Amino acid sequence: MKFLFQFLITIAICFILQTFLPWWSMAIGCVIIGYVFNNGSLQSFVIGFLGIGLLWMGLALWIDFQTQSILTEKMNRLLPINSVVLTGLVGALVGGFASMTGALAASKSTRR
Amino acid sequence: MKIFKVGLSALITVSLIWTLNRSWNVGQSIPPLGKFLDPFHGFWQNAEKAPTASQSITISGLQGEVIIVYDSALIPHIFAQNEDDLFLAQGFVTAQHRLWQMEFQTHAGAGRISEIIGSAALSYDRQQRRLGLMFGAQQAYDGIKNNPTSARMLENFSKGVNAYISQLTYEDFPLEYKLLDYAPEEWTEMKSAILLKNMAQTLNMGEKDLEMTNTLHLFGKEMVALLYPDFENVGDPIVDQKEGWRFQPVTTDSVPLALPAGLASIPPNPKMPVDVGSNNWAVNGNKTLSGSPILCNDPHLNLSLPSIWYIVRLHAPGINVMGASLPGSPAVISGFNDSIAWGVTNAQRDLVDWFQIKFKDSSKKEYLSDDAWKPSRQVIEHIKVKGGEDFYDTVTYTHHGPVVYDEGFQPERELKHYAFRWIAHDPSNELQTFYELNKANNHRDYMNALDHYSSPAQNFVFASVSGDVAMRIQGRFPVRRPGEGKFVLDGTQTNQEWQAFIPNEHNITYKNPSRNFVSSANQFPVDETYPYYINGNSWEAYRNRRINKILSESEDITPADMKELQADNYNLKAEESLPLFLKSIDTTLLSADERKAFTMLSRWNYVNDADSEGASYYEAWWDALYPMIWDEMNNDSIALEYPTTYTTIHLIKTKPELVFFDVMATPEKETAREVLQKSFSKGVEAVEKWKKEKGINPAWGDYKNSFIGHLLRGLPAFSYHVRHGGNHDIVNAHSRTHGPSWRMVVSLEKTGVKAWGIYPGGQSGNPGSPYYNNLIDTWVKDNYLTFNFASLEKIQKYSLTITTLIPTP
Numbered sequence A: 001m002k003f004l005f006q007f008l009i010t011i012a013i014c015f016i017l018q019t020f021l022p023w024w025s026m027a028i029g030c031v032i033i034g035y036v037f038n039n040g041s042l043q044s045f046v047i048g049f050l051g052i053g054l055l056w057m058g059l060a061l062w063i064d065f066q067t068q069s070i071l072t073e074k075m076n077r078l079l080p081i082n083s084v085v086l087t088g089l090v091g092a093l094v095g096g097f098a099s100m101t102g103a104l105a106a107s108k109s110t111r112r
Numbered sequence B: 001m002k003i004f005k006v007g008l009s010a011l012i013t014v015s016l017i018w019t020l021n022r023s024w025n026v027g028q029s030i031p032p033l034g035k036f037l038d039p040f041h042g043f044w045q046n047a048e049k050a051p052t053a054s055q056s057i058t059i060s061g062l063q064g065e066v067i068i069v070y071d072s073a074l075i076p077h078i079f080a081q082n083e084d085d086l087f088l089a090q091g092f093v094t095a096q097h098r099l100w101q102m103e104f105q106t107h108a109g110a111g112r113i114s115e116i117i118g119s120a121a122l123s124y125d126r127q128q129r130r131l132g133l134m135f136g137a138q139q140a141y142d143g144i145k146n147n148p149t150s151a152r153m154l155e156n157f158s159k160g161v162n163a164y165i166s167q168l169t170y171e172d173f174p175l176e177y178k179l180l181d182y183a184p185e186e187w188t189e190m191k192s193a194i195l196l197k198n199m200a201q202t203l204n205m206g207e208k209d210l211e212m213t214n215t216l217h218l219f220g221k222e223m224v225a226l227l228y229p230d231f232e233n234v235g236d237p238i239v240d241q242k243e244g245w246r247f248q249p250v251t252t253d254s255v256p257l258a259l260p261a262g263l264a265s266i267p268p269n270p271k272m273p274v275d276v277g278s279n280n281w282a283v284n285g286n287k288t289l290s291g292s293p294i295l296c297n298d299p300h301l302n303l304s305l306p307s308i309w310y311i312v313r314l315h316a317p318g319i320n321v322m323g324a325s326l327p328g329s330p331a332v333i334s335g336f337n338d339s340i341a342w343g344v345t346n347a348q349r350d351l352v353d354w355f356q357i358k359f360k361d362s363s364k365k366e367y368l369s370d371d372a373w374k375p376s377r378q379v380i381e382h383i384k385v386k387g388g389e390d391f392y393d394t395v396t397y398t399h400h401g402p403v404v405y406d407e408g409f410q411p412e413r414e415l416k417h418y419a420f421r422w423i424a425h426d427p428s429n430e431l432q433t434f435y436e437l438n439k440a441n442n443h444r445d446y447m448n449a450l451d452h453y454s455s456p457a458q459n460f461v462f463a464s465v466s467g468d469v470a471m472r473i474q475g476r477f478p479v480r481r482p483g484e485g486k487f488v489l490d491g492t493q494t495n496q497e498w499q500a501f502i503p504n505e506h507n508i509t510y511k512n513p514s515r516n517f518v519s520s521a522n523q524f525p526v527d528e529t530y531p532y533y534i535n536g537n538s539w540e541a542y543r544n545r546r547i548n549k550i551l552s553e554s555e556d557i558t559p560a561d562m563k564e565l566q567a568d569n570y571n572l573k574a575e576e577s578l579p580l581f582l583k584s585i586d587t588t589l590l591s592a593d594e595r596k597a598f599t600m601l602s603r604w605n606y607v608n609d610a611d612s613e614g615a616s617y618y619e620a621w622w623d624a625l626y627p628m629i630w631d632e633m634n635n636d637s638i639a640l641e642y643p644t645t646y647t648t649i650h651l652i653k654t655k656p657e658l659v660f661f662d663v664m665a666t667p668e669k670e671t672a673r674e675v676l677q678k679s680f681s682k683g684v685e686a687v688e689k690w691k692k693e694k695g696i697n698p699a700w701g702d703y704k705n706s707f708i709g710h711l712l713r714g715l716p717a718f719s720y721h722v723r724h725g726g727n728h729d730i731v732n733a734h735s736r737t738h739g740p741s742w743r744m745v746v747s748l749e750k751t752g753v754k755a756w757g758i759y760p761g762g763q764s765g766n767p768g769s770p771y772y773n774n775l776i777d778t779w780v781k782d783n784y785l786t787f788n789f790a791s792l793e794k795i796q797k798y799s800l801t802i803t804t805l806i807p808t809p
Helices: A002-020 A025-037 A041-066 A072-078 A083-111 B002-020 B033-037 B083-110 B119-130 B133-145 B148-166 B175-180 B189-203 B209-219 B221-227 B430-439 B443-450 B543-553 B559-566 B572-584 B592-603 B613-633 B645-654 B672-694 B700-704 B776-780 B792-796
Strands: B024-026 B028-030 B055-059 B066-070 B076-079 B277-283 B294-302 B310-316 B319-325 B334-337 B340-346 B352-357 B366-369 B372-375 B377-383 B391-397 B417-422 B458-464 B469-474 B509-511 B517-520 B706-710 B720-722 B738-740 B743-749 B752-758 B801-807
Touching (some): A002 A083, A025 B002, A083 B033, B033 B175, B083 B119, B119 B391, B133 B148, B133 B189, B209 B221, B209 B352, B277 B340, B277 B469, B277 B543, B319 B752, B430 B443, B443 B458, B458 B743, B543 B559, B572 B592, B572 B645, B572 B672, B592 B613, B672 B700
Parallel strands (some): B055 B801
Antiparallel strands (some): B024 B028, B294 B738, B340 B458, B352 B417
């Protein structure tokens, strides 16, 4: 339950943050959310990875659908792998490590 | 332990962000992936839908409201209440669609590409600086600012561009900025001047002085005259009015020119490809079905994306004009208004000279001029290099112009120095010409407008609703002695310099000739009674004759006929050469493939349509033949040039035993006949190899495989291959990389001007826009957009979207 909750909150908060702030603002969001929820570090990594991955891929797919893939097709020729997948992967990696950092920091302080 | 884990995890996170927030250069350039892929701000935000909702934008500097109606092709129709607002709005909308291109092209002109892509462009940048392009741009800028009208137009255009730039955030940046990880800088008025000099570099830097000097030295004076005649005596000149030149020409003192001694072994400047050219013509009412003149224009340039042209309509009290503009410059360059239409082709004249300089010593601070040492001016060029150290380059200027090549940059073997004399370094104000043409009502206005025009020299075609058709070859042309400008010149004597310029009223003009039309296609400009010596880099020999033949034979011409002529694929060069070529072939020596090709060529109709296979075999044959004949001109250490296509074919016909037909790499002695046989085999081999690779028949459109490349070195993801007929030397002058970059047909009817136009690209420069490439298909099919030239009230009904620009309160 806590897993699902952190996952949804990650998506929602990072969506808001990124609407106004540069791309790395989601990492700050993930660290804080990871800290607050204090899930296991590996669990938190998975949440951040899936949450940001889905957020980035979801928005990319939405834009792709809205614009009838006009740019996606060109970028697929430019980038080494599919641009939606690469977008999700890059977001997911940063999101995962950021969430894990938050969780690790939290677990440390609670043990003391 | 915990601290260690937190620290490590934090370190990984921060390193990831750092790595993904900057660009990398590992053999190829990688954009900052996190920033670039971020769907909230990165490239995804450049994906666009067709605009539907109208919008209002508040911008500073406006006096009143400006309404911009976009038609279905995303052509902006700008309706302003005064000219200041009009040109400000033009700057704004052009930047909205073409900002990256505008900046990139001016960076390219100014030699600032290293700033964007790194040291790979350093040599290019140094060349641009050393050619003195910025020196010319400064002169042009001063010229524009000296005239209050053009100064004001330029100022407002620039304000409009900056109004657009100032409201951008990262997510709005054109895609290429994100890809290369840099940001748009402030636009300056100087940048428009640079853009005009870019055009001069494309069109008016053609010359072969070094090559001719070397040819003279290696092969002698007679060979220069035979291989590179001043005048090929083919077809009609642009203006033919024998004995019609009733003026006393300006003369210079007649010191005989000394022929240069020795070789000139500096590298030649980048060449103007032979497929840069243009067609324009105007027929008067006696020849048209409607009884009104029709004017046509199609400039042939390198086809690129974003396209070199941007279509715009400008409307304010006293001005209502439409046509092709150059993104980065105010006004319309080739277009029409309520009363007149005009268009341009390149004049091809020789406007470059190299003067050999004698420096006092290696510091190059003083040089000899007549009997005195004159001080030179040394300019230090500061070139910023992305990911590298700044580069400083010293360029020495003499009163002739810059010394482009010296010990520091591609030195000549014998360390001679040459100063580069180029017309585009002289003061000028072309913007005033375009401003006045945009507002012109009649032939007199057109003539007055052209009086301001210096460079790049163009053949300006004209037609008016009142029934006139005209041509004027306008530019700033030096008065030359016969033979002057062919070879490098002696820079130590002032009597060898350009001493006077042909006055505007002595320039070549033509109004309402008895043949009922005017036309130009880069051919020799004038009949032999014109009292000034004329030379040029090369003169066109085929398109002009085909156009004049069709126009002479046509009656009751309609705009549809004119569109058909612009798309004409008839290969006059093939008609004049192929029968002779085929006759030279010994058919008993042919292989099975060659025999088939021979039969196909014997039956070919000389039309380079996209489906024609004969055209592929002919062009492949020519592409093998031309370099095989002129193998003597391939020299690693000095520059030489191939004679023209026309002269080559003429020599095959008249002097088949000429020494140049011998192929140097073979022991036996060839004549034209053997070279034709050998190159035929080579040409067929090339086509057969292509057939095997592609597995399809060699239709010309496929074999030619024309390419419209993105400005970033033809980035494949943003570029297109098109299947189209034509070629250089054909009216539809579409070669592999160059072609009709803008086609326009205007019918100047008293009941209202009608016009059609097209270019191979789209109004938006954004690869993520549906309007990036939407006009390519129409262009390839030789179809046109029908321009809507109606009033604001009428045009609003057909609009795609409307943008209102509102002044800040």
